[in-house]
Amino acid sequence: xxxxxxxxxxxxxxxxxxxxxxxxxxxxxxxxxxxxxxxxxxxxxxxxxxxxxxxxxxxxxxxxxxxxxxxxxxxxxxxxxxxxxxxxxxxxxxxxxxxxxxxxxxxxxxxxxxxxxxxxxxxxxxxxxxxxxxxxxxxxxxxxxxxxxxxxxxxxxxxxxxxxxxxxxxxxxxxxxxxxxxxxxxxxxxxxxxxxxxxxxxxxxxxxxxxxxxxxxxxxxxxxxxxxxxxxxxxxxxxxxxxxxxxxxxxxxxxxxxxxxxx
Amino acid sequence: xxxxxxxxxxxxxxxxxxxxxxxxxxxxxxxxxxxxxxxxxxxxxxxxxxxxxxxxxxxxxxxxxxxxxxxxxxxxxxxxxxxxxxxxxxxxxxxxxxxxxxxxxxxxxxxxxxxxxxxxxxxxxxxxxxxxxxxxxxxxxxxxxxxxxxxxxxxxxxxxxxxxxxxxxxxxxxxxxxxxxxxxxxxxxxxxxxxxxxxxxxxxxxxxxxxxxxxxxxxxxxxxxxxxxxxxxxxxxxxxxxxxxxxxxxxxxxxxxxxxxxxxxxxxxxx
Numbered sequence: 039x040x041x042x043x044x045x046x047x048x049x050x051x052x053x054x055x056x057x058x059x060x061x062x063x064x065x066x067x068x069x070x071x072x073x074x075x076x077x078x079x080x081x082x083x084x085x086x087x088x089x090x091x092x093x094x095x096x097x098x099x100x101x102x103x104x105x106x107x108x109x110x111x112x113x114x115x116x117x118x119x120x121x122x123x124x125x126x127x128x129x130x131x132x133x134x135x136x137x138x139x140x141x142x143x144x145x146x147x148x149x150x151x152x153x154x155x156x157x158x159x160x161x162x163x164x165x166x167x168x169x170x171x172x173x174x175x176x177x178x179x180x181x182x183x184x185x186x187x188x189x190x191x192x193x194x195x196x197x198x199x200x201x202x203x204x205x206x207x208x209x210x211x212x213x214x215x216x217x218x219x220x221x222x223x224x225x226x227x228x229x230x231x232x233x234x235x236x237x238x239x240x241x242x243x244x245x246x247x248x249x250x251x252x253x254x255x256x257x258x259x260x261x262x263x264x265x266x267x268x269x270x271x272x273x274x275x276x277x278x279x280x281x282x283x284x285x286x287x288x289x290x291x292x293x294x295x296x297x298x299x300x301x
Numbered sequence: 302x303x304x305x306x307x308x309x310x311x312x313x314x315x316x317x318x319x320x321x322x323x324x325x326x327x328x329x330x331x332x333x334x335x336x337x338x339x340x341x342x343x344x345x346x347x348x349x350x351x352x353x354x355x356x357x358x359x360x361x362x363x364x365x366x367x368x369x370x371x372x373x374x375x376x377x378x379x380x381x382x383x384x385x386x387x388x389x390x391x392x393x394x395x396x397x398x399x400x401x402x403x404x405x406x407x408x409x410x411x412x413x414x415x416x417x418x419x420x421x422x423x424x425x426x427x428x429x430x431x432x433x434x435x436x437x438x439x440x441x442x443x444x445x446x447x448x449x450x451x452x453x454x455x456x457x458x459x460x461x462x463x464x465x466x467x468x469x470x471x472x473x474x475x476x477x478x479x480x481x482x483x484x485x486x487x488x489x490x491x492x493x494x495x496x497x498x499x500x501x502x503x504x505x506x507x508x509x510x511x512x513x514x515x516x517x518x519x520x521x522x523x524x525x526x527x528x529x530x531x532x533x534x535x536x537x538x539x540x541x542x543x544x545x546x547x548x549x550x551x552x553x554x555x556x557x558x559x560x561x562x563x564x565x566x567x568x569x570x571x572x
Binding site: 168169172183 | 355357382384387389391392393395397398408409412
């Protein structure tokens with residue numbers, strides 16, 4: 039009895055120290071990535087190539103999702119607002135929901151599952167097939183050459199993708215609200231223009247998505263670099279990237295929102 | 302250091318991983334201009350030895366000296382400077398799968414030198430020609446057979462004319478023709494570059510034909526060494542079993558287990 043209780047406590051303790059140890063390792067890896075980032079900017083074409091793979095190839099899913107999210111917002115928003123006779127405020131509702139919350143958060147979640155998982159799998163497979171080792175033996179630092187360009191590509195792409203997501207969403211809301219349901223077009227746009235503040239809403243949204251970009255890219259490159267060099271290792275690292283970054287995005291969103299929009 | 306000193310000198314090298322001793326008291330010398338094989342079973346510490354020479358692992362005690370410098374004492378910059386003079390062929394080639402054969406061979410030249418693209422093109426074609434694959438320059442690694450991939454990796458490893466070439470199981474998984482090709486290339490390239498080569502392998506017959514000296518390892522120790530003639534004539538039980546591929550000997554056929562009768566009849570009695 040005592041024995042099993044002891045081993046349960048011991049197991050818990052080990053799991054906690056393991057997690058903390060890993061967090062420390064991830065933080066050191068993050069610092070190393072920053073230290074060795076020179077190459078990513080000096081030879082910017084390396085980063086541009088990765089922006090193409092992580093950013094440009096994520097465009098379709100981001101744009102289509104943005105459109106649908108905006109259309110749903112148009113339907114739901116109209117349904118609620120018209121009960122209070124303020125359906126012309128639909129533009130504000132759609133725009134604020136998107137630029138403050140849904141744009142950065144949903145785009146980041148999609149980005150984590152589309153691009154984050156791909157980055158982890160790619161780096162993990164490069165490790166499993168000894169490509170990273172080979173690079174080290176060629177006196178080329180894999181963190182500078184492989185990790186940092188992917189990290190910065192994610193950080194640069196994320197705010198742009200979130201902005202496109204919001205823009206598509208607003209267009210979707212317009213399609214449903216104005217074109218389909220028949221909310222007055224003039225008040226839709228003018229109320230939006232009057233109520234959305236550049237500093238308060240747009241800039242805060244961009245800050246959010248930049249933070250999410252750092253989180254997702256950091257988790258993706260770390261999980262890839264730290265994965266077990268086997269087929270199962272890479273697949274579980276890919277899963278961890280999606281799960282951990284989704285949770286981290288939602289948690290960071292709560293904290294950022296608490297600081298940004300206290301009213 | 303004088304030209305007669307060995308290029309690589311390993312003295313009393315010990316390496317422990319997770320409290321498990323992997324290498325104990327290894328002493329080796331790799332003379333200039335020679336091809337030396339490190340042989341032994343899978344898991345006897347051969348690849349670990351290569352990684353210690355390349356500075357990817359640090360010894361628990363003892364040292365590896367390459368051109369007179371103790372590898373584990375070098376800082377990152379000097380270790381990288383040393384690695385530029387080493388080439389390594391990995392077991393399965395480790396080609397960069399996202400770029401073409403040409404770009405794989407050009408990779409180090411573009412990273413480490415300021416040569417013009419025309420110059421790089423000529424050099425890459427020369428290297429590919431040396432391994433007989435000039436015509437494959439535009440293929441992607443996924444389009445190559447195992448033997449071709451190994452040859453491209455070889456061309457990539459010699460891109461900067463290394464002083465020391467290291468081969469990690471260069472013959473594994475190849476058909477007899479590709480094996481012969483790789484073996485001859487290793488010898489020819491070593492003599493042409495004037496450097497030294499280390500081959501880690503368990504392929505006895507292929508390597509006995511091309512190497513100058515052999516170290517036999519077992520359980521993390523050097524158990525025998527000599528020239529190919531000495532090894533062929535060796536009467537040491539382990540070497541004899543390995544060279545002639547005998548099933549049972551100092552290396553047992555059976556994985557350690559409870560006695561046969563006990564396990565069979567003991568289990569039946571309980572059922």
